[in-house]
Amino acid sequence: MVIRGEIRKGAYHDSVTLMIVSGKLNELEGVEEASVVMATGENRSILEAAGLWTGELDDASETDLVISLRAASEEVARKALEQVGELLGQVSKKQSVHGGPVARSLEQAVEKLRGARLALISVAGRHAAAEARRALDAGLHVMLFSDNVSLEDERGLKELALSKGLFMMGPDCGTAIINGVPLAFANRVARGPVGVVAASGTGLQEVCCLLDRHGTGISQAIGTGGRDIKEAVGGIMFMEGIRALARDEDTTCIVLISKPPDLPVLKKVSQCVRDAGKPVVALFIGGDPGLLSDAGAWAASDLEEAALLAHTIVRGEAMEGAGELMLERQKKVRSLARQIRQKGGWTSATPRDQDKAAQDVHGRSRKFLRALYSGGTLCHEAQWILRKMSVRAFSNTPLEGNARLEDPRKSKEHSLVDMGDDLFTSGRPHPMMDFRLRNERMLQEAADPETAILLFDLVLGYGAHPSPLDELLPLIGRLQREVPEVLLICPVTGTEGDPQDRNKVVRGLEQAGVVVMPSNASAALLAGQLIMTPTS
Amino acid sequence: MDLFKQPLKVINVGLLSFHEELVAQGVDSLHVRWKPPAEVAQAARETMRRYREKIDEANARALEIILAGKPVLTGLSVAREVIPGMHDKRILHSGPPITWERMCGPTRGAVMGALVYEGLADTPEEAGQLAASGQVDFAPCHQHASVGPMAGIISASMPVFVVENESSGHKAYCTLNEGLGKVLRYGAYDTAVIQRLRWMEKTLYPVLRESVQNLGKLDLAGLIAQALHMGDEVHNRNRAATSLLYRALAPHIVEVAPSRQEAREVLDFINGNDHFFLNLSMPAAKCCLDAARDIPGSSLVVAMARNGTDFGLQLSGTGNAWFSCPAPVPDALFFPGFSKEDANPDIGDSAITETVGLGGFAIAAAPAIVQFVGGKAGDALQYTLDMYEISAGEHKVYQIPQLDFRGSPVGIDVRKVVEKNITPFIDTGVAHKKPGVGQVGAGVLSAPMEVFQKAFEGLAEHLPGD
Structure with a gap:
């Protein structure tokens, strides 16, 4: 076994490119572990922790690329290192001057792309604010995907944008749909009359997808970044979004999604809602649904209800209709829970397995819900729904009143884990793109004799994993074989227009024995029903 | 919205x-194609940010001076007579200051050749001993209003072009180009090299001196501007400029030469060397950039030069300070039988052409030499476009036809180099690393970032404290 490192002075590639190349190196015969990263302080500590930082890398500066690998032999290591250049070449060939126009800087891009209106910025956090400022200075609206931007910078950027009449979506804005174009992590939805402003990424995606499934389209979906509604930022972009949609003649109904805003921000938002002159649906995940009722907003208690209310409003139908649909959902979930229990087991398993499963269930050894989320808002929503059912759960991102997991890597009783949390994503791709870490965690949970239900979300769309079934089906097959008594529930956020095609994905999951739910809210409700009700 | x-x-x-x-x-x-900014000390970054407007103003002044430059060839003379501070024991070399001990092979070879040429030593061996003895006074060309390609060696008896910036009065000096192959500037010093130098002194120099006298003066800016329209970037391609010079001088050469034979020799010599004009494009750049020196706070580069060991940089705002780091080995196309193994690290004052917006900065204008940059005209175009990213402005006289006659990028701003993590793109020749062998190839390189990081921090220290 040898460990080898190499520095490429001044070479730069984006993190996704490097993850792809690292992944390819890891697949090489005889390579135990390989990593190709920029030598930032953070990446250095990751490599050190993994025992992959060798003396050969000590001279690397933050702007150098480093390759490090553990391999079966010197020969394998040498061949792998030789391949890096070629692999990087393959990936970055598309970036070269031959492969169509590219620019070396934002200013050059503005010159080359006449009529450019928006900069989508996803550089590393410490460079993000400077880049966003340059974009605003160049008169571009900005969607800032990067996180790790200070609150002061966020406020400064948003004030600058406001003074120039520009949008400043983000930092940490993962999704938006502008003029029908899904940006970063977003779904292909029909265009229509509903406008969305969200300080919550997967919340925005879920509502847009549910509306699309009901046949109602989206005019604009504006992400603000999760901290916009904090007093330190002042709700600048949240309010600007509401005002823009209020002015937009293609928007007839506005949906707001966020955690409960800080009080001074709530007051200002409330005034914006009053001034909007259009029906507004508001959802505050984890807060009092009626926070904006005084301002005339329709209160939703979860993402699915928010979509149903907006759908009903733009159809011009009686609002009681939405209430009825919600009751219907409740009934459907109850009857599904009954069916699952009546089957005597959690899965559509074979009779032999059923006996075994029944035993476990009757024995009450398997009694806990373990939910592994890639969508942070979805994880919060599920906690919120379960709380309303009096289920207290542990989480690494606990809702007020829930307990924090001591070790996010280890579940306890009922646990809902946001796998998109920094702890899990530092140095690796987001779990919506890369399932490896969550798949491992699912095996870990299934091996716990107390696990009764494994709930995992699947978010489709641009930016997400292009072929999720390839990753999930082998794992699900293994779970069904080894622990058929564990019930698998999966809410799938996406549309049939998405590159992955939601219908195809849902069929695949159902055939594999997964209970696929139409929304995250109904998935949480189902899980809640099952764990609350005695199973004997 | x-x-x-x-x-x-x-x-x-x-x-x-x-x-x-x-x-x-x-x-x-x-x-x-984004890159993170180059690393510099946080304190320096903050100082530079605080003085942003002051630096911008200083740069605007410096740029104005550079753009106002009017380089003209006014005559020829001998180094000892015109170069400030020149004397018989002094040898000027390219790049930042360097001692004999640290000099690379080609520079040592050229120094030995020059000492033999001057009659200070009888053999190269003796010359080497003399050079190491401490009795020879080495100094950078740049510190004596001069520039030299490759080793850039100037000794007291060598004939030089005298180029003057008519708007500022600054003068710049450069030797006459010896041609390609085994030549002094590439570190060759054998008898043939010395004999050529003597012929240049005895025949070429007097004929050219009188020819230019006859002509009066020659507008170099206008000639370079035309050459850019004819496929030169006047660093690695000087064919058009040399032809234009030839046309301007030929009638006078015929008139002043003592014999037909000598006229023929001089004309053939110029005609046979496509790079003859390089030794004019360099001082033309030098006298314009020297005029923009010593503007307090300016972050514009006034000299980039290499001595084959170090890559050096001078800024307008930091006086005579040199910022330097090891010179890289260029990517090059090598003559048959040679490879990168044989190549000496980058060498020569010729990057003064890039500093004034020519050479690699104007490579889009020279499609004939794109094999140096990947073989496609689009690549050359992109290199020039990239140089606008680190430049303070665009040249008014030097234009790039391929970019709809846009002015070439000029005034390298060390702040932009650091912020955008793009370094100047330089055309260059490659010398063999051993003395006496000569040229082995030609190519391109990106200037090393380290020297810009140092200059950035150096300028921050030069700015007044709070």
């Missing part, structure tokens, strides 16, 4: 996959 009313066109900075997905959807998206 106007964003909603027009088709969405996106500039993507960061993850390439976002750009690809937009393109797959048919959205007009342009990807920025």
